[in-house]
Amino acid sequence: MSLLSGVDPTQLQAVERHLVRGLSAFAAQEPVTLEWWARDNFYLSAESSYVEQSWTPWPFQRAMMAVMSNDDVRFVDIKKSARVGYTKILLAFIGYNAEHRRRNQALWQPTDDDAEDFVKSELExxxxxxxxxxxxxxxxxxxxKDNTLQQKKFIGSxxxxxxxxxxxxxxxxxxDVAMLDELDAFDNDVEKxxxxxxxxxxxxxxxxxxxxxxxxxxxxxGFSLIDRRFDQADERFTPHVHCPQCEELHPLTWGGKDEPHGxxxxxxxxxxxxxVYHLCPHCAxxxxxxxxxxxxxxxVWVNERGDIxxxxxxxxxxxxxxxxxxxxHVGLHVWTAYSPTVTWLSIAQDxxxxxxxxxxxxxxxxKAFVNTTLGWAWEGEIERTDAEELQARAEPFPLRHMPRDCLLLLCGGDTQGxxxxxxxxxxGRGGQLWTIDHRxxxxNPxxxxxxxxxxxxxxTxxxxHACGRTQRIYATAIDSGGHHPDAVYAFAHKLKALRVFAVKGASGQERAIDNGNTRVGYKWNGKTERNGPVLWHVSxxxxxxxxxSRLEVATPGPGYVHFSSELSPEWFKQMAAEVRATRRTKAGTESRWTPIRKRNEVKDCCTYAIWLEERLDLWSPRKTKWWDQLEEQVQPENDLFSTPLPAPVPVVVADSAKPAPVASVPARNLDSRETSQEDFGSSRWSARL
Structure with a gap:
């Protein structure tokens, strides 16, 4: 006799439906990419699309969607123009994570009103x-309560x-998934x-x-958050297409009247x-x-080097x-010309x-054209330094050697991963600077x-020095920002007798270069120090x-900056890696130095050396006798027949992906005539600034 005899079949069917529904939360679907999930399921709603219909991704959108659903890629930054379908991709990604992957998600819009409008006009x-x-x-x-403007509770996520x-x-x-839409409309610093x-x-x-x-x-x-994230990506990609004539790959570029392509x-x-037409850079x-x-x-999408x-x-x-x-970490850039819904002629007319x-x-x-059509940040009122100009003014003096007027060595340190x-x-006196070494x-710090x-x-x-004597570094400031502050604190605490300072940079409402300090504790190598070093704040x-301002000094002397010709091109690029950009806000005008490339450690090291000038109060009138003593210590002690300098050893600025040893130059006696373009007895040597 069956256990189910006498049971109403409709009740059995209801039980089966509920069991299937209840157990479906534990079911494992066959993995599919975001693109194919969207092809099978996604739909363009009438409220947010010109045409209500099923959705087929455009060619360039497919790789964007594939990267978003690739678990091996943790960070995806999309620098884009308008009209490239990003909002639709984001909506499909939300549905994909909820229905297919059952992952908890959060989406941030710039303001509460933006978030509410997104839910009403796009999400619902x-x-x-x-x-x-x-x-x-x-x-x-x-x-x-599971269906509000602030949260949607799905089964399993x-x-x-x-x-x-x-x-x-x-x-x-x-x-599991964080999404930030229109990142550049957010505040750069959320309530400090x-x-x-x-x-x-x-x-x-x-x-x-x-x-x-x-x-x-x-x-x-200079203020663009998406630019900053894009520049920090491990690889940055743009869509490339095959030339109809030569079959070579190339991106669509805006070009310009003086450009041979675009x-x-x-x-x-x-x-x-x-x-309007687009000239191929390979065959025109x-x-x-x-x-x-x-x-x-x-x-296909191609990285900047062209090898991936x-x-x-x-x-x-x-x-x-x-x-x-x-x-x-992957960065993607796409602009309006790739969209099949926008004509090239209309882009040109705009x-x-x-x-x-x-x-x-x-x-x-x-500005609107550059932002919303080209997908580039607008360069407003900016002040920049050109790397090639800096390299062109380099002088033929060797690194790891102190020229005549150089009296003191300061060191800035930067911590990387x-x-x-x-x-x-x-x-030297009057704020004259020389590049001496980059180590x-x-x-792993x-x-x-x-x-x-x-x-x-x-x-050690x-x-x-040009006089023949040797000097060691007088003081060092090392950045404690990043992932290893405790290590920096312990280092500075241990070497305080060597004048090693732990510093932290900050920009914003600054009072002075030496912008205050706090006492910090640290935990390092199993040791806890509650009364650690002073952390100095650098504006x-x-x-x-x-x-x-010193770079603008045109002739050698007080305030002039001397660069060695032995410095690598990468060193100069890092020195010119920032611009001072100005923007107008409701509170007034805001200006700050902002990186325009990923690598800028050289500039940071220099900045902390400048802070040391301020901290040590080098330019106070009461330091005059101290500078006199420094000059007395470096009076020439060699005769005119000293051994000439050996061939200089070029410095190599670090490539973080490929460690390279830094050559050292042994101490040696130097003849003053061979370290300057001027004669030994010139008035410049005896000048007191």
């Missing part, structure tokens, strides 16, 4: 029209939607607690497959715009938009198709309209061996302003 229509979402979101039509202006909106959230991407990233700690997606149209150069324009005799073939659409399907491809399937390969390990206004003194339209870098600067110590090597360097490094903007 998607949850309504994408049928597969109903299986994981039973409350989609109900007024319920939750989505939170927040505004980004309040620090509280980043607290008490544990998630940190950058929004940093606060969002903290919510991922502990996740098995953490993922942070940041996308934005860039705004102002967009070019056809006009009639009256000057009216007739057509004039590709029309129709040609581009025909070859777009075979496109990112395919539609999200695979990273060599140019010959050999698989490569996925980078941890540009010339903006250009005409700019000629009249109104650059508002040009796989090395320490020290820049040694020589100082790199490779290794979490290991004591790295700091032992740094200690040996600061204790000697530099020969980096003001320190860099002082150095910049």
């Amino acid at each position: 229509p998607m949850l309504r029209d994408v049928e597969v979402m109903r299986s994981v979101f039973p409350s989609y039509l109900h007024r319920h 939750m989505l939170r939607v927040r505004g980004g202006k309040a620090a509280k909106n980043y607290r008490r959230i544990s998630i 607690e940190g950058a929004p991407d940093f606060l969002a990233g903290k919510r991922l700690e502990g996740a098995t497959f953490p993922k942070l997606i940041a996308g934005s149209t860039p705004k102002l150069k 967009f070019k324009f056809e006009r009639d005799e009256a000057g009216a715009l007739l057509g 073939f004039p590709m029309r938009q129709g040609d581009f659409l025909n070859v777009a399907e075979r496109g 491809w990112l395919t539609d399937e999200g695979r990273f390969t060599t140019t010959t198709g050999e698989p490569l390990q996925a980078p941890l 540009f010339f309209a903006a250009y005409a206004k700019q000629q009249e003194g109104d650059d508002a339209l040009m 796989n090395r320490l870098e020290f820049g040694v600067w020589g100082v 790199v110590i490779f290794g 979490a290991q004591q061996a790295v700091w032992d090597e740094a200690e040996e360097f600061l204790r 490094a000697e530099y020969t 980096t903007n003001l320190a860099k302003d002082r150095f910049q």
